[in-house]
Amino acid sequence: MTTVKKRSPEGRILVVGGYGAVGATVTSRLAERFPGRVLPAGRDGERARRLGGVRADVGDPEDFRRVLDELGDVGAVVLCVEPADASIARACLERGIHLVDVGASYRLLDAVSGLHALAVESGATAVLSVGVAPGLTNLLALRAHRALGGADRLDLTVLLGSGERHGTDAVRWTVAGLAEPVTDRPRKVSLPGHGVRTAHPFPFSDQHTLRGTLGVPRVTTRLCLDSPLLTAALFAVRRTGGARREGLRRLLTAAFTRVHLGGDGFALRADAYDGDGHAAFVLAGREQSRVTGLVAAEVAGEVLTGALPTGVHHIERLPALADLPERLGADGVTVRRAAPGEGE
Structure with a gap:
C-alpha cells in the first residue's frame, strides 16, 4: 500500500x-x-x-x-x-x-x-449517493421515513426533463437500466409542476442502499420523463425485450442523446408508509445535470472543511448534509412536505 x-x-x-x-x-x-x-x-x-x-x-x-x-x-x-x-x-x-x-x-x-x-x-x-438520484432522493426518503417515526415501505419517484441535454454516459446508463429485471408495477403519482404521471420501476441505486441505511425492508424507485410520449416509448422497449439487445441499446442511446422533446425541469417524490400512516416529500428544480453538480460541489465543500467523519458514507447517513435541499434554494430548487392525501 x-x-x-x-x-x-x-x-x-x-x-x-x-x-x-x-x-x-x-x-x-x-x-x-x-x-x-x-x-x-x-x-x-x-x-x-x-x-x-x-x-x-x-x-x-x-x-x-x-x-x-x-x-x-x-x-x-x-x-x-x-x-x-x-x-x-x-x-x-x-x-x-x-x-x-x-x-x-x-x-x-x-x-x-x-x-x-x-x-x-x-x-x-x-x-x-451524491447527486439527484441517488442523492436528493435519499435525503427525501430520510425525511419521509423520520416523519413516520419509521417506515416499512418507501416509494421514490423521479421525473426527468427529456428536453435537457444529458451527457452520453448518463443516457447510456439509463438505456442499460431498461434491461434490468423488475418485479414492481408502474404507479400513478402526483409530481410538483407536472400533475399525475405514470412512473415505471427502474434500477436506481437508492432503492438498494436505503434498505440497509434506513432499515426499510421494501423500497422501490420509479422513473418517468416529462414527455408522456417518450416515457411510453422508453418503457415499451422494456416490455418487448428490445433493451436486452446491444445493438438496439446503442441506437436508443444515440437517439436520446440527439432528440430533446420536453423541458429541462425535474421532480422528485418520496412516499413513506407504515401501516395506515403515510408521509411524503416533494422536490422540484431545473437542469438535473446542473443540480447534480451543485450537490457534488456542496458535499465536496463539507468534506474539505473537515465537517464530515472519516470512512465511507452514503449521503443520508451524514447529518451535516440533511439540509442540502434547502441550500439549493438560491439555485431554483424547492422542497416541501406533501399535503395529506396529495398524490396517494
Whole structure:
C-alpha cells in the first residue's frame, strides 16, 4: 500500500470529468469557493488542459495512480464519471485523499462501501449517493421515513426533463437500466409542476442502499420523463425485450442523446408508509445535470472543511448534509412536505 501522508487542508481538488455535463458545474462552483485549487481532469487530456487541468483516465487505474502521485498535493477527488470497479476509489483512499462519488450503479457503490476501514485508517472521507438520484432522493426518503417515526415501505419517484441535454454516459446508463429485471408495477403519482404521471420501476441505486441505511425492508424507485410520449416509448422497449439487445441499446442511446422533446425541469417524490400512516416529500428544480453538480460541489465543500467523519458514507447517513435541499434554494430548487392525501 502507498504510504499515507497527512493531507493539507489546502490541497488541490481533482474533478474527474470536470468538463462534462455534471463536472463543469462542479468545477465552476468549487472554483468560486476554493480559488486556485480546482483541477478539471478527464480522459480527453487536451480538453482538460485547455481548462487548466490534467489528463486522468479512470479506465486505466495504474495511470490514475501515477497522476495522483505526480501531482502530490491532491486533497480531494470528485468523480463525475463512473469507473468500471472500485480501484479508483481505492487509489484515492489508500493515499488519504477524500472522495466524492457521483456514481449511480449500486454494484459499484457497494464495492466502494467495502473500503470503509481503509478510509478510516488513512484519515479520508468518501461520500456516496451524491447527486439527484441517488442523492436528493435519499435525503427525501430520510425525511419521509423520520416523519413516520419509521417506515416499512418507501416509494421514490423521479421525473426527468427529456428536453435537457444529458451527457452520453448518463443516457447510456439509463438505456442499460431498461434491461434490468423488475418485479414492481408502474404507479400513478402526483409530481410538483407536472400533475399525475405514470412512473415505471427502474434500477436506481437508492432503492438498494436505503434498505440497509434506513432499515426499510421494501423500497422501490420509479422513473418517468416529462414527455408522456417518450416515457411510453422508453418503457415499451422494456416490455418487448428490445433493451436486452446491444445493438438496439446503442441506437436508443444515440437517439436520446440527439432528440430533446420536453423541458429541462425535474421532480422528485418520496412516499413513506407504515401501516395506515403515510408521509411524503416533494422536490422540484431545473437542469438535473446542473443540480447534480451543485450537490457534488456542496458535499465536496463539507468534506474539505473537515465537517464530515472519516470512512465511507452514503449521503443520508451524514447529518451535516440533511439540509442540502434547502441550500439549493438560491439555485431554483424547492422542497416541501406533501399535503395529506396529495398524490396517494
